[in-house]
Structures are given as structure tokens and as C-alpha cells.
Amino acid sequence: MTEARRHHPLTMVLKLWKLAKFSFVIAMYLFVIKYGSDSTFLKYGRIAFFLFVGGAVLVILLKWLTHKYKLDGASFHLYEGVFTKSARTIPLAKIQNVNRRTTLFHRLCNVTSIRFETGLTGEEAAVEFEVISLAEADAMEKHAASPVPDDEPEAVQNGEAAAELQASAAHPRRTVHFKPTRKDIVRASFTSLSFLLLIPLLASAYSKIDQIFHVEREAKGLFSILKDSWWIAAILIVVLVAASVAFGMIRTFVKYGKYEISSDPERIYITKGMVDETVFSIAKQRVQAVEITQSVLKRLLGVAEVKLTSAGGLGDGEDKLEISSLYPFLPVQRAYEMISEMLPAYEVTREMNRLPGKSLWIRMLRPSWLWILSTAALFYFKPRLLGFEQTWWVVSGALLIWIFVSRWLDFTNTRYVLKDNFIQFQTGSLTTALFVSKREKIIEVKVTRSLFQKWLGLASVGTINRAKPVRHAGIDDAPAELAESFVKWYMGRRKEIKVE
Structure with missing residues (x-):
């Protein structure tokens, strides 16, 4: 890639969608719940809301116009800044892990997102592309795994080379070590206690609906009926328990149903997610340590969680905890076997x-x-x-x-x-x-x-x-x-x- 280029145009669409989700609750309050109010506070609040949204849209457009990137044989070169320009160079040799995430939005648009984590410190230690074509993502990942000297021809932007890299994405040398069975999914749903999440979710939904539609009176009438009729209450409890179990299994299946742990001679790959697909890869030589954890419930069920310690970042918040884990509910014996298979040096x-x-x-x-x-x-x-x-x-x-x-x-x-x-x-x-x-x-x-x-x-x-x-x-x-x-x-x- 000899010249710097802008990020994918759909990056603006994704950021506009995130802005819409962030602004939805505020817009509902200002223009729906308080529609007929003539309060001075609400009047200026609506004006401020329009100014905020308009400014945010302008910033999104300016960032897309000014933020560029370039990839050569040894480094990523990032050019950022709307009013104050800055340039960053991230050596490919510093890249520790690669994390790809394909949400429903990415699937519909036939694109993906990719994040290269480094062993550097600071907020700007990672190289992230929120929207990028599948061919270019494959080419970048392949290039980052085996950088070429600067004097060799660049293949990242070349159509035929990108097609070749995409065709080789199947990784025939990969060995699949684990795919969860139906028994594993059922065991994971109970071990994770995800079936207990339905009740607090229903309570939260009821609280939000009551704030808008004021259904507390109707709810009190329903509670009085349940109190006077034990058989209706019993049926409701049975239905609620069944719904909770079903919710836990569905949630676990969506989260872990398409889980796969594989490896090739150089890297370990973790694929997860039915709707939002995440593909995490780490070079075997970058693994700093391995950790096997077991809670009381996991010990009773004979399962364990295997985590990898890496010098590079593994995402943020909950994603970081999930990405670093091979699989949270591995059978203990299989966990020990997989470590020997994937990391023979350990x-x-x-x-x-x-x-x-x-x-x-x-x-x-x-x-x-x-x-x-x-x-x-x-x-x-x-x-x-x-x-x-x-x-x-x-x-x-x-x-x-x-x-x-x-x-x-x-x-x-x-x-x-x-x-x-x-x-x-x-x-x-x-x-x-x-x-x-x-x-x-x-x-x-x-x-x-x-x-x-x-x-x-x-x-x-x-x-x-x-x-x-x-x-x-x-x-x-x-x-x-x-x-x-x-x-x-x-x-x-x-x-x-x-x-x-």
C-alpha cells in the first residue's frame, strides 16, 4: 500500500448508528414523554440536543475525511486529527494478538472489524479498523503474521493477492481441538447460571414500562388475583421456571453454539458467537502463561476454564475476560490434553x-x-x-x-x-x-x-x-x-x- 487511504465509508454509517442508539433515550424523553411540556428547561434541552447531534454528525464526517492509514512491509502508519494532525507508526513486530468481530451490521454489509493488539502501553497501543472489507482484513492479518521487507511488492491492496489470501483463509493446516456438543451447551447453561438472568431482566423491563405507561395499578390487580388463587400462581411459577431454563439455554447457545478452538503450527484461534462472531488469534510464542480455574460448581461438574495470558491487550471490559478464555466449561481432562496439543512447549x-x-x-x-x-x-x-x-x-x-x-x-x-x-x-x-x-x-x-x-x-x-x-x-x-x-x-x- 504505497499511498495512505481513508477508512471504509461504512465506518460513518456504523458511527451514526452508535450515535442514534446513544441518543434514543434522550430523544424519547424530550420529544415523546415530555411532548406537550412548555418548560424552559425542556425547550433549551431540545435545542442543545439538536446542536449535539448536529455537531456529532459533523465530527464523524470530518474524521472520515482526515483519518487515513497505510501499511508497508514493516509497520502500520496511522494519520489522525481534524484540527491537530498526528501520525503514529506501529511496527508489525509488536503485534501480539489479532481480534476480529463481525456483528449483525457487518454481516448485512459483507464486512468485518479487526483489531491488532500490541505489547505497547497507552490508549493508542492498538490498531483498530471498525469497518473493513473481508478481503482486506484477511490480507492485513496474513501480512501482520509474516511481514515482508519494504522492497518487496505490496500485496495488501492488490486484488488478485487479496483473493488468494481470502481463498487460503480456510487454513487447511488448522487442527480443530474443541467444538461444544449439545451436552456441553446444556452443562454450560447451568454452570453459568444464565437461567437466573430472566427474572432481573423482566423486573428491569417492567420498571422501564411503568415509567412510561404507568401500569402499576394493573399489576397490583394481577398480584391480588395470584394471591387469592394458588393454582394460577403455581402454573405461573412453573411457566416462569421453564421460561428461565429455556432462556438460559438459548442465551448459552447463541453465545457458545458456534464455538471452535483450533490451531496451526504458529497460532491459536478462538471463534465464538452465533450473531456477533468474534475470531481471536494469538501467536503461540506470544503466550506468557496458562491458567486453569475452577469454581465450586465447576469442580462438582468436572469442568474448568483455561485462560491465556498475553503481553498484548485482549479487548475491553467483559470482552477482555471472554477473549482470553479458551472455553469457560471445558471437561477437566480435555483441558489438560488441549494445552499439550496446542502448546507443546508447555x-x-x-x-x-x-x-x-x-x-x-x-x-x-x-x-x-x-x-x-x-x-x-x-x-x-x-x-x-x-x-x-x-x-x-x-x-x-x-x-x-x-x-x-x-x-x-x-x-x-x-x-x-x-x-x-x-x-x-x-x-x-x-x-x-x-x-x-x-x-x-x-x-x-x-x-x-x-x-x-x-x-x-x-x-x-x-x-x-x-x-x-x-x-x-x-x-x-x-x-x-x-x-x-x-x-x-x-x-x-x-x-x-x-x-x-
């Missing part, structure tokens, strides 16, 4: 060392500021429950018991192992997390010892991996022998470290 062992008995004593005797402060507050306010005056000390005692149980569970679940150039930590009380990383991926280690730990021959060890934010892992109250061997083990990194 080794996960179930044979791990437990903490010595003295670690339990120091945990039990360690002061709990949560219990101390809570007890002080309860003693001061002395709340009553069902008229019982001594509620405060009952609650304080129950909290203390729970803290002891939690510490005992954490002690029981804590494991560790140093094996060749790998390290594994398992921690957690109700929810356990198994952390696995390679020595060459760890950028810093830490060993600390309190006075009591020194007396008992214990220490706390920790690691830091590159991520956004940085990933901390470690265990407390480990044997001092582990701390010594841990430091020596990490010093061996000098022979393995490679400058990226």
Missing part, C-alpha cells in the same frame, strides 16, 4: 507439592483485619435480627469461622512445582487457579519473608509476567528451601532468554 503436571503443616498454623494465627474491623463496627452499632439483642457477636463468630474455613481450604488447595524450565502454582479456597508459565516468559521474581515466616522456615514467592496489566502469581508460606531453589532456578533464565 507442560502441565498434576503431581505437585503440598505446603508443610506449619504453613497452616501461621495462616490460622495471622490476624484478620476484616474480622477485627467488622467486629468493632458490629459492637458499636449492635444491630438486631428478629429482635435478638446479641446478633452482633453471633455474626462476628460466624465471620471468624468462615475466615478459618477459607484459610484451611486455601492451604489444602495450594500446590507448587518447579520442573525443568516450568513453574506451576495452584491457589484458592472456593475457586482454585492453576498457573503455569515458562522461565523465559517471567520478567521478575520476588521472595519475601516476615519475622514469623523466618522463625518457622517459610517464605512467600512470586512471579511477574508481561500482560496488560502485568500478571502476578505466587504462593505464601512456602518452605524456605523452595525460595532458595526458586531464585537459583530463575537465574538459569540467562541461558534461555531471547530478545523479541
Whole structure:
């Protein structure tokens, strides 16, 4: 791509749609709910609304006219700014992950969106195209995965080359490791407790409808009928339970029905979503660590969640949590097998060392500021429950018991192992997390010892991996022998470290 070019014209349409969704509630209030009002506040509010929408539309148009991009053999070049111009250069070598998302809007227009995450920091660390043609997205992703020297012919904008890249998008070398079955979908719907979401959604919808149409009187009449007729109430409860289960299954199927985990020799691919399709890929060499987590319910059902730690960003908010996860409800045995299949450079062992008995004593005797402060507050306010005056000390005692149980569970679940150039930590009380990383991926280690730990021959060890934010892992109250061997083990990194 020898010349800078503007983003896809449909980018303006997408941003106008987002503006319309943002403005809808305000417009409903100003022009529908308060239609007949002559309030001065509403009068100027409507004028301000028109000015805001008009200004936003103008900014969208100006941004499309002024924002351009160019891709050469080694970097992305981004040119932005309406009044103040700026230029950014993102080296392709810094790209860690690629995230593609195809919403219903993109499907209807036969386009997609693509985001290249880097290991850099700051808000402008990622290169994102909200709307881009499928052929160009394929060409960009292929080019970013294997950049070519600047003096070679550019293929990103060439029609035949783009067609070739799109034809090769099937990735015949990919190995599919997991696709959820119907049994997996049903198990996921109950494990995620998504069936419980229907009731709060109905309550929220009722609240919003009542604000507009004032249906509270009719609702009170319906509640009185249900109160007087037990069989109608029973039927309604059965229907509500069935609807909740069906809602949970449908929601889980839409979210995970088209899930696929695959890999080729260089990258791992995660595809999910029936309506909004997301395709996430990460180079295997960019994986900094692997984490296997299990809640109490997941342990009972024999499933686990496998997460990847990457130096690059993984999106924002909920998307970030979902993208980093291979699949939240993998059968445990399959989870261990998949890690070995996709990441042969990583080794996960179930044979791990437990903490010595003295670690339990120091945990039990360690002061709990949560219990101390809570007890002080309860003693001061002395709340009553069902008229019982001594509620405060009952609650304080129950909290203390729970803290002891939690510490005992954490002690029981804590494991560790140093094996060749790998390290594994398992921690957690109700929810356990198994952390696995390679020595060459760890950028810093830490060993600390309190006075009591020194007396008992214990220490706390920790690691830091590159991520956004940085990933901390470690265990407390480990044997001092582990701390010594841990430091020596990490010093061996000098022979393995490679400058990226």
C-alpha cells in the first residue's frame, strides 16, 4: 500500500448508528414523554440536543475525511486529527494478538472489524479498523503474521493477492481441538447460571414500562388475583421456571453454539458467537502463561476454564475476560490434553507439592483485619435480627469461622512445582487457579519473608509476567528451601532468554 487511504465509508454509517442508539433515550424523553411540556428547561434541552447531534454528525464526517492509514512491509502508519494532525507508526513486530468481530451490521454489509493488539502501553497501543472489507482484513492479518521487507511488492491492496489470501483463509493446516456438543451447551447453561438472568431482566423491563405507561395499578390487580388463587400462581411459577431454563439455554447457545478452538503450527484461534462472531488469534510464542480455574460448581461438574495470558491487550471490559478464555466449561481432562496439543512447549503436571503443616498454623494465627474491623463496627452499632439483642457477636463468630474455613481450604488447595524450565502454582479456597508459565516468559521474581515466616522456615514467592496489566502469581508460606531453589532456578533464565 504505497499511498495512505481513508477508512471504509461504512465506518460513518456504523458511527451514526452508535450515535442514534446513544441518543434514543434522550430523544424519547424530550420529544415523546415530555411532548406537550412548555418548560424552559425542556425547550433549551431540545435545542442543545439538536446542536449535539448536529455537531456529532459533523465530527464523524470530518474524521472520515482526515483519518487515513497505510501499511508497508514493516509497520502500520496511522494519520489522525481534524484540527491537530498526528501520525503514529506501529511496527508489525509488536503485534501480539489479532481480534476480529463481525456483528449483525457487518454481516448485512459483507464486512468485518479487526483489531491488532500490541505489547505497547497507552490508549493508542492498538490498531483498530471498525469497518473493513473481508478481503482486506484477511490480507492485513496474513501480512501482520509474516511481514515482508519494504522492497518487496505490496500485496495488501492488490486484488488478485487479496483473493488468494481470502481463498487460503480456510487454513487447511488448522487442527480443530474443541467444538461444544449439545451436552456441553446444556452443562454450560447451568454452570453459568444464565437461567437466573430472566427474572432481573423482566423486573428491569417492567420498571422501564411503568415509567412510561404507568401500569402499576394493573399489576397490583394481577398480584391480588395470584394471591387469592394458588393454582394460577403455581402454573405461573412453573411457566416462569421453564421460561428461565429455556432462556438460559438459548442465551448459552447463541453465545457458545458456534464455538471452535483450533490451531496451526504458529497460532491459536478462538471463534465464538452465533450473531456477533468474534475470531481471536494469538501467536503461540506470544503466550506468557496458562491458567486453569475452577469454581465450586465447576469442580462438582468436572469442568474448568483455561485462560491465556498475553503481553498484548485482549479487548475491553467483559470482552477482555471472554477473549482470553479458551472455553469457560471445558471437561477437566480435555483441558489438560488441549494445552499439550496446542502448546507443546508447555507442560502441565498434576503431581505437585503440598505446603508443610506449619504453613497452616501461621495462616490460622495471622490476624484478620476484616474480622477485627467488622467486629468493632458490629459492637458499636449492635444491630438486631428478629429482635435478638446479641446478633452482633453471633455474626462476628460466624465471620471468624468462615475466615478459618477459607484459610484451611486455601492451604489444602495450594500446590507448587518447579520442573525443568516450568513453574506451576495452584491457589484458592472456593475457586482454585492453576498457573503455569515458562522461565523465559517471567520478567521478575520476588521472595519475601516476615519475622514469623523466618522463625518457622517459610517464605512467600512470586512471579511477574508481561500482560496488560502485568500478571502476578505466587504462593505464601512456602518452605524456605523452595525460595532458595526458586531464585537459583530463575537465574538459569540467562541461558534461555531471547530478545523479541
